[in-house]
Amino acid sequence: MAKVLRCKDLGMGCTKELRAETEEELLKLAAEHAEKDHGIQASSIPPSILAMVKAAIRDE
Secondary structure, eight states, rough: OEEEGGGGTTTTSOEEEEEESSSHHHHHHHHHHHHHHHHOOOGGHHHHHHHHHHOOOOOO
8 A cells, every 4th residue: 555645744834745665765855855845954854853754654
């Protein structure tokens, strides 16, 4: 079952939806999106925000 992450579910005014087969793959895509489209360096994301991202991941 694929995983999906919707940026708007994290309170962002962004309609990007990311999909991947695993949570690990999805987190990598999310980090790339955060850097490219939001100017947020993946290495600077605090554990509390990472936990919010993981909680927002849904099965598709």
